[in-house]
Amino acid sequence: MLTSGAVAVGVDAVHAATIPENCLVRNDWVCPLYVETRSSVLLEALGQHLYLVLVSLAVGAALAVPLAVLAHRVRRARGLTLGVTTVLYTIPSLAMFILLLPFVGLSATTVVIALALYSLTILVRNILVGLDGVDPEVRDAATGMGLSPWRTLWRVEAPLALPSAMAGLRVAAVSTVALATVGAIIGYGGLGNLITSGYQANFNAQVLTASVxxxxLAVAFDLLLLGAQRLATPWRRS
Amino acid sequence: MDWLTDIPGWFADPANWRGDTGVPALFVQHLGYSAAALGLACLVGLPVGVWLGHTGRGGVLAQQVSNAGRAVPVLALLGILLLVPGFGRTWWTLVLCLTLFAIPPVLTNAYTGLREVDRGAVDAARGMGMSGGEVLRRVELPLATPLIMNGVRQSAVQVVATVSIAALFAFGGLGRIITRATGSAGIDLTAALAGTLLIAAFALVVEYGLAAVGRRADPVARARRSAERRSSTPRPPRSGQGREASVTTS
Incomplete structure (x- = not known):
């Protein structure tokens, strides 16, 4: 007993002499030294995360607007659009990434397409709710004033549907930020890569920093879009 | 295109159906995690959502819960929980994590369902002398059933998806077929796609199955169906009737 105790003390002494005592060594959850020393890794992951989210939101929105207008105007397109988007939204993200692999390969594009499909689903529904909510009498008034259907859409229906569309964009942005992490399954998950590799290495500071x-990022997107919504719809501020 | 033609072969291979890592065993694990989490989420989320909706209090809370549920990545919460001493990679850690993500849709939909019940119908029930509990049981809950069931369905689909993500942390379930096919040595596309098909099929069955259950459970729709069976004469649309009733009582 005595000898083993002495050995243990000796090992501790050696460790204390060679390894500096800091939060990385202690494997603390909160570790400013981690942020300091790995800032380039963190920034790279954050950059990839932002790229994934921004591109997929842009693609999703660019496709959602014409789809929603089509579904609003053409009765048969509505059922098809809603049916297809329900199926897309139901497929779990892990499965969606793998399903796209044979066609797109191991690249950030695979993650972008999957995330764009999810945000498209949320956006189409919200834009459609907004367009459906336009008072028919307002539409009649626009027609009575001699506006063409396209001008009615642009000048009357679009502004009235904007609050619902923006609410959808906020939900889509927040969910996309969270979902992008799952891209880690194919190595393109932005901050998700740091979470999975940190977990595998038992590296508390990395997991917590990337998670936070x-x-x-999700809250920042939400607040930015809320601000944009207020600016874009001044008539709703009272 | 070998991976495509090999998929039926993967399903036909008895080795993929046997033992602890076979499809039946993984499916049972997946189902177990999902059912436990959904059950716990309903146990917590339904009473809280119904009570907040009934009393009309805590609307901000109900909204914030669902916002927080969306903003926190599954990978983040699970990764942190697994590293916290005392949790670790156990069945309960995953079920706890899944439950936390499953509560928001259940709670928020129950709250919204209760709040969106026609105030006229509630006033009428109170005017008939019903107590708060009776109004809740006989008026608000039946009318809120479609939205409540909607929340349960959303939650269930999300839980099934989340269990597959947990395979990234070496948990069981059908996601395991995908994660063990993707390693540093490259991807076994056939196995990964087979796992993908199983997971997608499971999620779709849950979505459409619970949608059907929700339609059957809606007492208003059920009453309407049986009324239609009783009388062959066409009836005026129900929404019009409801509005008339609320106008006369208020």
Whole structure:
């Protein structure tokens, strides 16, 4: 007993002499030294995360607007659009990434397409709710004033549907920030890559820092879009 | 295109159906995690959502819960929980994590369902002398059933998807077929796609199955169906009737 105790003390002494005592060594959850020393890794992951989210939201929105207008105007397109988007939204993200692999390969594009499909689903529904909510009498008034259907859409229906569309964009942005992490399955998950590799290495600071950054990013998107919505719909401020 | 033609072969291979890592065993694991989490989420989320909706209090809370549920990545919460001493990679850690993500849709939909019940119908029930509990049981809950069931369905689909993500942390379930096919050595596309098909099929069955259950459970729709069976004469649309009733009572 005595000898083993002595050996243990000796090992501790050696460790204390060679390894500096800091939060990385202690494997603390909150570790400013981690942020300091790995800032380039963190920034790279954050950059990839932002790229994934921004591109997929842009693609999703660019496709959602014409789809929603089509579904609003053409009765048969509505059922098809709603049916297809329900199926897309139901397929779990892990499965969606793998399903796209044979066609797109191991690349960030695979993650972008999957995320764009999810945000498209949310956006189409919200835009459609907004367009459906336009008072028919307002539409009649626009027609009575001699506006063509396209001008009615642009000048009357679009502004009235904007609050619902923006609410959809906020939900889509927040969910996309969170879902992008799952891209780690194919190595393109932005901050998600740091979470999975940090977990595998038992690296508390990395997992917590990347997780907190994810949530901060989601909240930042939400607040930015809320601000944009207020600016775009001044008539709703009272 | 070998991976495509090999998929039926993967399903035909008895080795993929046997033992602890076979499809039946993984499916049972997946179902177990999902059912436990959904059950716990309903146990917590339904009473809270119904009570907040009934009393009309805590609307902000109900909204914030669903916002937070969307903003926190599954990978983040699970990764943190697994590293916290005392949790670790156990069945309960995953079920706890799944439950936390399953509560928001259930709670928020129950709240919204209760709040969107026609105030006229509630006033009428109170005017008939019903107590708060009776109004809740006999008026608000039946009318809120479609939205409540909607929340349960959303939650169930999300739980099934989340269990597959948990395979990234070496948990069981059908996601395991995908994660063990993707490694540093490259991807076994055939196995990964087979797992993908199983997971997608499971999620779709849950979505459409619970949608059907929701339609059957809606007492208003059920009453309407049986009324239609009783009388062959066409009836005026129900929404019009409801509005008239609320106008006369208020």
């Amino acid at each position: 950054l994810c949530v901060v």
